[in-house]
Amino acid sequence: MENKEIIQIFSETADLMEIAGQDAFRIRSYRNAIQAIENLTERLEDILSDAERKLTDIPSIGKGMAAHIGEICQSGQLSVHQELRSRYPPVALKLLQIQGLGPKGTALLFQHFRVQSLEDVEQLARKGKLRDLPRMGEKLEQKILKSIEAYKRSAGRYLIDVADGLAAELREYLAQSRGVKKVTSAGSLRRGCESIGDLDLLVTGGSRKQTADHLLKFPKVAEVIASGENKVSVKLKEGIQVDVRMLAPESYGAAMQYFTGSKAHNVALRDRAKRMGYKLSEYGLFRISDDRKVAGRTEEEVYQALDLSYIEPELRENTGEIDAAAAGKLPRLLRQEDIRGDLHMHTTATDGRCSILEMAQAAQQRNLEYIAITDHSQALAMANGMNEKRVLAQIKEIRKAESRLEGFRIFAGTEVDIHRDGRLDLDNEVLAQLDVVVASVHSLMNISAEQMTDRLLAAFENPYLNILAHPTGRLVLRREAFGFDLEKIVAEARRRNIAMEVNSFPDRLDLRENHIRLCKQRGVKLVISTDSHHTKHLSHLKYGVLMARRGWLEKRDVLNTLPAAKFQQAIKRRC
Ligand code: DGT
Ligand code: CA
Ligand code: CA
Ligand code: ZN
Numbered sequence: 319m320e321n322k323e324i325i326q327i328f329s330e331t332a333d334l335m336e337i338a339g340q341d342a343f344r345i346r347s348y349r350n351a352i353q354a355i356e357n358l359t360e361r362l363e364d365i366l367s368d369a370e371r372k373l374t375d376i377p378s379i380g381k382g383m384a385a386h387i388g389e390i391c392q393s394g395q396l397s398v399h400q401e402l403r404s405r406y407p408p409v410a411l412k413l414l415q416i417q418g419l420g421p422k423g424t425a426l427l428f429q430h431f432r433v434q435s436l437e438d439v440e441q442l443a444r445k446g447k448l449r450d451l452p453r454m455g456e457k458l459e460q461k462i463l464k465s466i467e468a469y470k471r472s473a474g475r476y477l478i479d480v481a482d483g484l485a486a487e488l489r490e491y492l493a494q495s496r497g498v499k500k501v502t503s504a505g506s507l508r509r510g511c512e513s514i515g516d517l518d519l520l521v522t523g524g525s526r527k528q529t530a531d532h533l534l535k536f537p538k539v540a541e542v543i544a545s546g547e548n549k550v551s552v553k554l555k556e557g558i559q560v561d562v563r564m565l566a567p568e569s570y571g572a573a574m575q576y577f578t579g580s581k582a583h584n585v586a587l588r589d590r591a592k593r594m595g596y597k598l599s600e601y602g603l604f605r606i607s608d609d610r611k612v613a614g615r616t617e618e619e620v621y622q623a624l625d626l627s628y629i630e631p632e633l634r635e636n637t638g639e640i641d642a643a644a645a646g647k648l649p650r651l652l653r654q655e656d657i658r659g660d661l662h663m664h665t666t667a668t669d670g671r672c673s674i675l676e677m678a679q680a681a682q683q684r685n686l687e688y689i690a691i692t693d694h695s696q697a698l699a700m701a702n703g704m705n706e707k708r709v710l711a712q713i714k715e716i717r718k719a720e721s722r723l724e725g726f727r728i729f730a731g732t733e734v735d736i737h738r739d740g741r742l743d744l745d746n747e748v749l750a751q752l753d754v755v756v757a758s759v760h761s762l763m764n765i766s767a768e769q770m771t772d773r774l775l776a777a778f779e780n781p782y783l784n785i786l787a788h789p790t791g792r793l794v795l796r797r798e799a800f801g802f803d804l805e806k807i808v809a810e811a812r813r814r815n816i817a818m819e820v821n822s823f824p825d826r827l828d829l830r831e832n833h834i835r836l837c838k839q840r841g842v843k844l845v846i847s848t849d850s851h852h853t854k855h856l857s858h859l860k861y862g863v864l865m866a867r868r869g870w871l872e873k874r875d876v877l878n879t880l881p882a883a884k885f886q887q888a889i890k891r892r893c
Contacts, residue, residue, distance in 0.1 A: 319363050319391045327396050328352050328386075332416050334402035336421035337428070352544065354378035357671060357852075382562050389708040404546065407434050417465040426451050440466050469876050473793035474515065476558050478861055479509055479824040482512035484556060488536065492521055492562070495532035499523030500570070504577035505561075510802075510864030512794050512827045518577050526564040533562055533790075566804045569601045571616035576600035578617075582636035583629075590624055590640065609805075624822060632867040651867045652876055654860055659688040659878040659885060662733065662756055662787055662819065663848035663855075667712055668693040669701035671852040674712075674719040674728065682726045682854035690731035691716055692756045692787075695743040697735040704732075713751060727882040729753035732757050733787060738762050740776020742783065749782035754889060756819070756847075758787035759800070761888045762780040765799035774807050778814055784889045785845050788821040788828040796825065804833060808840045815892035817877055820846045822862025823855070834869025843877045843888070 332348035354376055355362065365371050366388060373384035390396050406428065413424040416439075427433050430451060431442060440463065442448050449459045489501045498521055502508075505518030513647040521529055530550045530833060543551040549563045549629040565573045576584060577600065591598040595606050602614025603623050621628050630651055633639040642648045663677055664670030670677070674691055681689045693712065694703035704712065714732040720728040731754040735743035742749065742757060749755050755776055765773070775784060789807070790799035811818060818837050822829045826849065829837070837844055846862040848855055866876065873879045877888050 319394065321358060323360055324362060324387060324390050324549075325352050325355055327390055327399050328355075330411060331396065331399045331402060333411055333421070334378055334399075334406060337406060337410055337425045338402065339412070339421075339425060347378075347380065351383045356867055357630050362387050363799050366391055371570060402476070409433060409435050409438075411470070412436055413439065415469055416462060417468075418461040419465075423454070423457040423462075426454075434724075436466055436470070449661065456824040465710065468798060472513070474557075475513040475795055476515075476556075476560060477794060477824045478507070478510070478512060478514060478827075478864075479858065480556070481517060484538070484554060484558060484560075485517050485519065487538075488519060488560065491536050492519065492533065494531065495521075495524055495529050497524030498529060499567070502574060504574060505579060508578050508631045509634060510861075512865070515556075516561060519560060519562045520565055520570070520573055521562060522567050522570050522575060523564050524564075529562075529564050538784040547665075567615065569614045571618070571620055572598075572602040572614040573600045575617045575620050578631050578634065580635050583634035583639070586636045586640050587624070590626075591755075594624065596624070630867065632864060633870065635868075649870045649872045652863060652871045652873050652879070654863045655685075656873045656876070656879040657686070657846060657859060657863065659686055659690075659727075660848050660856065660859065661690040661731070661754060661785060661845050661878055662692050662821070663689060664693050664701075664733070665691060667708070668698070668703055669851060673683045673736070674716055675722065676853055677850065677856075678719060678723055678728050680728060680856055682723065684856055687725075687726035688729060688885070690729035690754045690756070692731040692733040692754070695732055695734040697737065700761055702734070703743075706745050709744060709748050710751070729882075729886075731756055731887070733758055734783075735760055736773060736777045738765070738773065740773045740779070742777060742780050747784060749780070752782070753886065754784050755782045756785045756787045757783045758789075759791055763791050763800045767803065770800055770802035771806055774802060778807075778810050778816055781891055783893075784891070785817045785847075787819045787847070789818055790828050790830075790833065790851070792826070792828055792830075794825050794827055799828070804836065805840075808837055808842050812840055812842045813839075813893065815843075815890065817845045817889060819861045820844055820866050821849050822846060822858045822860075822865070824847045824858060824861050827865050827867070828862060829865075829866035831865060834866060834871060837869060838869065838875050844871060844875055845850070845877050847878070861891070867876065 327346050329352055332345050335345045365373060371663055373379050373387055374381060386396055410424060413419055433439055433765040443459050443463045448454055449456045464551050485503045485507055492498060492501045500522045502520045505515050507517060533550055538554045539552045540555045541553045543553055549561060551559060551561045553559050588598045597604045597606055602611045603620050604611050618628050627646055628647055629639050629643050665672060665674050665677060678689055694701045696703045696705040709732060716728050716730045730752050732752055733756045736757050736759045737743060792799035818829055821832060846866055848858045850856050877885055880888055
């Protein structure tokens with residue numbers, strides 16, 4: 319039994335207990351246990367089978383939870399969980415994901431209607447039957463409809479870190495098959511998209527049959543969807559589909575180009591080829607007049623034959639990249655090595671899991687030159703946000719930690735909440751003593767777009783605010799961005815020299831590419847940060863960099879490519 323499976327059972331149990339309206343204290347003990355297990359590096363089953371050790375030595379795991387873990391490891395299931403599952407239809411867990419419904423709304427639905435599927439709820443809402451339920455109303459009904467639509471759109475898609483991790487494992491595994499020369503990810507993952515529908519892997523070298531047989535022995539394969547001569551599609555235990563294509567080396571580049579997409583980019587590229595007297599396919603670029611193959615071994619070759627400079631995968635969305643490549647005007651995209659600092663992270667003082675020094679040392683090991691510690695402010699009580707007094711004490715601790723490191727800077731910062739009226743959640747006197755102030759909205763997100771615009775504009779009036787963090791508040795596959803007038807905010811940011819964050823956390827990725835591009839066009843600088851809550855999150859930087867590249871950013875557009883001292887200069891407010 320893997321820890322992940324235990325977490326899954328606990329999480330469903332807690333969710334169902336919420337629908338059942340059970341004791342909040344007991345529900346919390348499940349959630350706390352989940353957090354504790356997520357932070358473990360060992361398998362629970364191994365601890366259990368070690369006579370010298372006790373599960374209850376793990377913080378947040380009491381006697382009750384330890385017994386539950388024992389039961390799961392022994393029988394593969396948990397009776398409390400089974401009992402709750404039998405009480406509600408399977409759609410119950412899905413309904414909890416629908417914004418506006420929540421556990422209470424879900425319970426209410428089950429009390430008043432026979433709902434078996436998401437479509438049932440959708441119908442009820444369309445017919446206006448939800449609004450009369452207690453505490454519901456027409457507005458909430460509309461919101462539920464909208465979030466069901468969003469849920470359906472996102473269903474079956476995966477966050478980039480999940481897809482990326484599985485693809486890396488599979489690539490490594492496939493590379494071990496006899497004769498295999500190259501294994502590459504293509505599709506949306508290679509383009510750095512925020513969510514991934516399925517994985518596309520390209521393999522060359524070795525015999526197709528052997529590679530296919532090898533793939534089917536990958537321990538995470540759950541089922542085979544299709545198995546043809548050149549392509550095998552499987553579903554992994556995690557649910558995601560993988561298309562593996564076996565290719566000849568002489569058409570590898572053409573296939574890479576074709577299967578990287580996007581579809582829109584490919585269509586435009588094929589049009590261009592046609593106009594130039596060529597035919598472009600996954601097998602190569604062919605001259606129409608005599609069917610001679612002119613390119614196909616590498617992607618570079620294909621673009622070159624079409625009189626284009628090489629187009630990086632992240633740009634291939636048919637949003638102007640082909641014209642720019644034809645004119646030799648593509649940006650020199652930012653690279654991860656260009657990033658020198660990380661300006662958004664949390665420690666044990668609030669909701670992070672590691673100390674200031676641990677975060678700094680881990681960042682230094684990743685070749686960064688500076689970080690900012692930006693713990694939460696008091697309004698975020700849930701995350702143990704800090705008041706002025708605690709912030710002042712933390713500044714001292716940060717200076718102390720910094721003095722223990724060689725050639726590394728730790729900026730004292732905060733992630734300060736922006737109140738409903740635009741006020742920042744900490745006194746200016748304290749903000750003035752910080753090296754960098756990152757500000758963000760964490761509450762009251764469903765106000766109107768005008769109100770949100772005013773709220774952000776008012777926040778910008780505070781002279782200490784340097785960076786607006788996760789500016790749109792969206793959560794990938796889970797929550798839409800809140801509305802506001804981005805043009806107005808960007809213009810004001812430019813005037814005042816406020817930077818916009820590209821939050822690298824895989825479920826945020828905020829700003830996203832089109833917004834990033836707008837900032838660049840309007841002359842607003844960006845900062846790419848990880849929002850780490852643990853040293854292991856520092857590796858998420860690569861996803862922020864991918865998003866920045868999708869937004870056409872170059873090194874000079876990003877402030878944390880600067881050395882520490884220059885960075886500090888560059889974030890100084892203009893007004
Ligand atoms: P996803 O999987 O939904 O995250 O997105 P993609 O872009 O990975 O899409 P996928 O897996 O359906 O196909 C991979 C690439 O193969 C796609 O980006 C472009 C290429 N491709 C697939 N079908 C077509 C097609 O009908 N026409 C063209 N031009 N290209 C296609
Ligand atoms: Ca795909
Ligand atoms: Ca695919
Ligand atoms: Zn944060």
